[in-house]
Amino acid sequence: MILLCGIPSESPLAMVAQAAAARGIEAVTLNQRQTLCTDLTLRIDHGHVTGWLEIEDRGWPLDAFEGIYVRMMDHRELPEIRDEPVNARARQHADRLHDTLCEWLEVSPARVVNRMSAMGSNSSKTYQAGLVRHFGFDTPETLVTSNPAHVEEFRARFDGVIYKSISGVRSIVAPLQERDPRLQRIRWCPVQFQERVRGFDVRVHVIGQDAFATRVHSGATDYRYATDQTGSAASLEPFELSDEIQARCVAMTGEMGLAFSGIDLRFADDGRVVCFEVNPSPGFSYYEANTEQPIAETLAAYLAGAGPELAVRIPGGRTDTSSALEHWSAATAAGPMA
Amino acid sequence: MGASVEWLILCHSTDAAALWAARGLQRRLDERVEVVTPELLAFATLSEHQISPDGQLVHIQLADGRLIRSERLRGVVNRIVSPWVGHWLSNGPGDAEYVMAEAVAFHLGWLSALTVPVLNPPSPSSLAGAFLRPGELRLLAFQMGIACVPFTRSTRDDRGPDGSDASWPLRAANAVVVAGRAFGVQTTPSLNDRCVRLSEALQTPLLGLTFRPDPAGEPSLECATPLPDLRVGGEALIDVLAGALAEGAP
Numbered sequence: 001m002i003l004l005c006g007i008p009s010e011s012p013l014a015m016v017a018q019a020a021a022a023r024g025i026e027a028v029t030l031n032q033r034q035t036l037c038t039d040l041t042l043r044i045d046h047g048h049v050t051g052w053l054e055i056e057d058r059g060w061p062l063d064a065f066e067g068i069y070v071r072m073m074d075h076r077e078l079p080e081i082r083d084e085p086v087n088a089r090a091r092q093h094a095d096r097l098h099d100t101l102c103e104w105l106e107v108s109p110a111r112v113v114n115r116m117s118a119m120g121s122n123s124s125k126t127y128q129a130g131l132v133r134h135f136g137f138d139t140p141e142t143l144v145t146s147n148p149a150h151v152e153e154f155r156a157r158f159d160g161v162i163y164k165s166i167s168g169v170r171s172i173v174a175p176l177q178e179r180d181p182r183l184q185r186i187r188w189c190p191v192q193f194q195e196r197v198r199g200f201d202v203r204v205h206v207i208g209q210d211a212f213a214t215r216v217h218s219g220a221t222d223y224r225y226a227t228d229q230t231g232s233a234a235s236l237e238p239f240e241l242s243d244e245i246q247a248r249c250v251a252m253t254g255e256m257g258l259a260f261s262g263i264d265l266r267f268a269d270d271g272r273v274v275c276f277e278v279n280p281s282p283g284f285s286y287y288e289a290n291t292e293q294p295i296a297e298t299l300a301a302y303l304a305g306a307g308p309e310l311a312v313r314i315p316g317g318r319t320d321t322s323s324a325l326e327h328w329s330a331a332t333a334a335g336p337m338a
Numbered sequence: 339m340g341a342s343v344e345w346l347i348l349c350h351s352t353d354a355a356a357l358w359a360a361r362g363l364q365r366r367l368d369e370r371v372e373v374v375t376p377e378l379l380a381f382a383t384l385s386e387h388q389i390s391p392d393g394q395l396v397h398i399q400l401a402d403g404r405l406i407r408s409e410r411l412r413g414v415v416n417r418i419v420s421p422w423v424g425h426w427l428s429n430g431p432g433d434a435e436y437v438m439a440e441a442v443a444f445h446l447g448w449l450s451a452l453t454v455p456v457l458n459p460p461s462p463s464s465l466a467g468a469f470l471r472p473g474e475l476r477l478l479a480f481q482m483g484i485a486c487v488p489f490t491r492s493t494r495d496d497r498g499p500d501g502s503d504a505s506w507p508l509r510a511a512n513a514v515v516v517a518g519r520a521f522g523v524q525t526t527p528s529l530n531d532r533c534v535r536l537s538e539a540l541q542t543p544l545l546g547l548t549f550r551p552d553p554a555g556e557p558s559l560e561c562a563t564p565l566p567d568l569r570v571g572g573e574a575l576i577d578v579l580a581g582a583l584a585e586g587a588p
Contacts, residue, residue: 126443315474
């Protein structure tokens with residue numbers, strides 16, 4: 001039995017639920033929009049994790065779940081909660097449920113996709129860039145600075161420069177225009193600038209040891225906003241990765257503690273394979289809908305126990321890259337993944 | 339341009355334990371030991387982090403003239419919980435939250451890029467080091483052979499956020515791990531060794547642990563922090579801390 005946590009109508013969760021049903025996998029949905037009729041108890045004693053989940057009039061011991069897919073929104077922003085006062089019963093119950101759930105997800109022996117502790121690296125792109133480089137991927141030359149003159153010097157070195165947030169907040173990629181008067185404002189808040197890498201984009205979804213690569217055709221700087229930036233939507237098609245690149249993607253995902261990732265690569269015109277980001281909660285539905293790659297089906301099967309579990313545990317949330325190179329080298333030597 | 343900082347103590351201005359440690363380190367290390375607060379970082383005249391095929395460089399020019407340069411640093415004691423963004427609050431919550439997220443991301447990035455000893459290295463869950471939820475901590479500690487206070491959390495009761503059994507005695511004992519050595523009171527040598535192993539598993543060389551006696555009087559772990567009160571270890575702790583900073587420093 002697997003547990004799906006989130007909002008049932010949200011596309012990725014809905015697609016995994018549908019895929020589970022099609023494969024005959026029993027799935028329970030913890031609906032974030034109905035927290036008041038959901039109860040959760042967790043107990044940890046002498047190394048044993050026990051507890052009970054109750055949704056409306058049904059209940060399950062926590063060890064009944066062999067896989068858990070987490071696609072949760074910030075519950076404080078849900079329509080049922082956001083206007084409630086701090087001491088309202090609905091808000092307090094939702095807070096306690098989500099606290100207990102997050103605690104359980106860290107200690108559960110089930111296949112959790114993904115544990116909260118593993119999802120933090122994406123909160124700092126410069127931090128994640130340091131991790132990514134350990135797995136043999138290039139990262140774009142990057143300058144985070146509060147000095148406008150240094151940006152001009154950086155721009156002069158490249159055929160175009162883009163800027164984007166360092167964190168995951170307001171993260172839209174945009175080209176830096178000549179003589180942008182807003183450049184002076186960076187004195188108050190350092191901004192991230194990167195060389196513009198010419199080439200084509202590939203999104204790789206890794207699930208355990210499986211990888212699905214999708215090539216993106218678009219002239220936009222940020223293809224997610226292609227319609228706004230160029231007037232036409234991006235087009236997508238399945239893409240074949242080399243065995244080595246696939247092995248690196250699989251190894252990097254597991255070493256970052258992730259069972260499921262969305263890796264943004266650009267195959268540069270100069271031959272580099274540049275990694276921009278490893279997304280720990282990828283909205284894969286857009287890619288599956290456009291390519292028919294069986295991402296949801298593979299994810300549902302993984303949750304139910306298919307294939308090996310490669311995600312390492314990273315207590316405290318800090319990825320250890322000391323052996324990363326050895327790991328992906330070994331993975332590459334072992335040949336293509338099944 | 340001022341002198342480059344060699345030994346850096348990053349801490350909040352109210353962090354008495356860090357300020358005490360800074361004075362001790364100034365006595366042990368001949369070179370410059372400088373205290374820098376989040377407020378000083380917020381008003382730096384230059385904040386810069388470069389990533390290139392040749393490596394990573396960090397330059398931070400403070401308003402008081404001091405310069406933090408990654409290639410000149412020799413060691414860092416990092417106890418920053420949160421960047422300071424007070425000067426952005428008047429812009430409204432949206433901008434302030436954005437700037438806070440950016441500042442956390444910036445500090446996580448540059449502190450992780452340093453190749454000198456950083457005690458504690460930041461993690462995505464906490465700039466000051468590893469952050470563990472209470473239940474996760476107790477499960478990991480149990481695997482290290484440390485007895486722990488039972489943990490319960492439920493939507494059906496209003497137990498406190500640490501999930502501890504309220505019937506247990508409240509008397510607490512603290513231990514501090516610094517760079518592989520445990521200091522503290524009422525802990526045995528074998529328990530000290532286990533605390534060190536926990537610190538290593540968490541990649542958190544500065545770790546504070548709080549124990550409560552179980553009904554038989556044996557110490558059981560209740561909580562841990564990457565911001566221990568270093569004063570628990572006295573001058574011997576400063577010796578170990580100075581050694582850990584100097585070891586591996588260029």
